[in-house]
Amino acid sequence: MKHLLLSSLMLLGLASAGGAAAPTPTPLTATAAIRDAAGQTHGSARFVQVGAGVQVTVEARGLTPGQHGMHVHEYGRCTPGVDPATNTVVPFGGAGGHFDPGMSKNHDAPSTDNKHGHAGDTPVLNVGADGVGRASFTTTKISLTGINGVLNRSLVIHAQPDDFKTDPAGATGAREQCGVIVRENFSVRDYPLPGHQDYPEGVAVDSARGIIYTGSAATGTIYAINANTGAVSKFQEGGALGRMSALGLKVDKLGRLWVAGGTQGTVSVLSPEGMTVKVLETPKSPRPYVNDLTPAPDGNVYVTDSARPVIFRVKPDLTLESWLDLSKTPIKYGPGINLNGIVATPDGQSLLTIQLNTGDLWRIDLRTKAVRKVMGGLVNGDGLLLDGRTLYVARNKDQVISKVTLSADYGSGQLVAEEPLMGLRFPATLARYGGSDLIVTQAQLDKLQGGTPETPFKLTRFRKF
Structure with a gap:
């Protein structure tokens, strides 16, 4: 390990x-x-x-x-x-x-x-x-x-x-x-969830409203959590327009919530009031796995699929296209979960994405679509959070958050620390809250197909390390 x-x-x-x-x-x-x-x-x-x-x-x-x-x-x-x-x-x-x-x-x-x-x-x-x-x-x-x-x-x-x-x-x-x-000598804040089958996979923050969003991988229900009080309400019930699973979540500049639909192969866009703006369907496939997404400075939203070797792109007019055929790049898909977490670099020039089954971190140039391996060694890397040139990686099965320092062009990286917090349970994704805190989901997806999860399910907030 x-x-x-x-x-x-x-x-x-x-x-x-x-x-x-x-x-x-x-x-x-x-x-x-x-x-x-x-x-x-x-x-x-x-x-x-x-x-x-x-x-x-x-x-x-x-x-x-x-x-x-x-x-x-x-x-x-x-x-x-x-x-x-x-x-x-x-x-x-x-x-x-x-x-x-x-x-x-x-x-x-x-x-x-x-x-x-x-x-x-x-x-x-x-x-x-x-x-x-x-x-x-x-x-x-x-x-x-x-x-x-x-x-x-x-x-x-x-x-x-x-x-x-x-x-x-x-x-x-x-x-x-x-x-x-x-x-010893460590503190966190937990946000417990009300359901016994929540399995919270994704997390996103609307900083302007002080709201933390999380979605259930098992039911598709989206919760809104008051970041100050911890009060939880249902933002949108699972099953809305067929959404039975909610994986990666992101909030865009308009306060809209974007939801990756997993094996349903969809991307949902929800208004700040919890209404469905649009449900986008990826091309028909026997094995879709829309896993994560990220808004980029160019106004587009880029989407990973963990089963199909393609990066999708949603344009500002909310139309979806297959943007990059990964079979023609150094990224080679294999058994299990492939590309997962994805983030856009703040300079607007590239995407970073993690391949869970190999542990490889990749850089994709947004202009040329050139693909470059940044580093390896991040097996079970799930969600990503980019903070300047510091990348945090939720490594689900390994139950740690890894901290990576990236070069100025985001083309190389070095693993510098690994953090278990107060005991992580299959951490899936990360979000930033304010200038000093991060929030991670304790998804327990290893218990989704069998086993007894620890309840209540929770999100955990902690200081950046």
């Missing part, structure tokens, strides 16, 4: 440039206050990212002497919840099952790789005669960033020893204590 290759050098810091020595990055750290079912604090755990591994130190009191199973669970909720094995409500059932990013569906030893065992399977907690349990270990099964990231998940201590083989939890018995893993 790219984030692991870079973490020892630049996690939350800057890579060296022009021969200058890189500053020593601040270690990424997190803590968990360990509580019993009554909410009384009995200890703490600390997590420190060290290269590709995490140092974990745990101390918990009030336990029966002997060994106790201890695991990282999927959700950051130390609340009662249903145990699927017994269909009864149990203490800390809200934490869900063991954290299993490798989808192994198998409880195993802490030394087992994540393809064959839960990432959350940790060593036991040894409790002395005084009822105090202590553990200290380093593991590469979990991380504080990326696909194995445990931020905003929970550490659960069980009543019995762990046999490291019995599914689903090593015969460890009842959940006795629990703590949510929270990043």
Whole structure:
């Protein structure tokens, strides 16, 4: 994974440039206050990212002497919840099952790789005669960033020893204590959404009105969020003129909201009042995937299709055309999601677009249509946000936001930092709010075809890094 290759050098810091020595990055750290079912604090755990591994130190009191199973669970909720094995409500059932990013569906030893065992399977907690349990270990099964990231998940201590083989939890018995893993010295603001099937993919901001828009990949519903109060209202119901999905969103200079329609192959234009101005259909195809779009200084809106090798263009008169045949360029489409996020450079000369399945960032000249590879290494790159010559990339499956510094002509770039915030869940797209803040969708599209998403769905606002 790219984030692991870079973490020892630049996690939350800057890579060296022009021969200058890189500053020593601040270690990424997190803590968990360990509580019993009554909410009384009995200890703490600390997590420190060290290269590709995490140092974990745990101390918990009030336990029966002997060994106790201890695991990282999927959700950051130390609340009662249903145990699927017994269909009864149990203490800390809200934490869900063991954290299993490798989808192994198998409880195993802490030394087992994540393809064959839960990432959350940790060593036991040894409790002395005084009822105090202590553990200290380093593991590469979990991380504080990326696909194995445990931020905003929970550490659960069980009543019995762990046999490291019995599914689903090593015969460890009842959940006795629990703590949510929270990043230290970092803050964000979340905007929760009301629906249980929202899957917010796109985000756009109308700065003049203080409104944040987001759209549901599952239903096509568009929400309007008051950026100050967080109040959420439906801007337009899903299904409007056939729109069953809403992916990339952008607000143009007229305050109109543009919506990429995904597999329906459409581009919708909505008025600031939420009325449909026009629905544009791309050419008929068995596999359309209109994914993202961007208004450009030339007055046109450029649109990516992740399945068909073409860039569409919507002209100011709201007519759509196939603008660039990508099969005749260095961009080669393959299996999976191809071109995704797209932005126009402020000088009006080019577009930047990310190819999710290859991790390649491309520059397209708006005058000559010449295509140039800017850089690679951004696998799972989804939405883009360009801020001057700084490009932010939401890398969905990797669950980080990457920061790239671009050259003056936007023709080359360098990855300088990767940011997990307080624990990202499949981040899809980004928008700028004001001069210092960014907003990212926690889309959870990896759960759309199966799995249980964390609710409420949310957007997260944070300071630029």
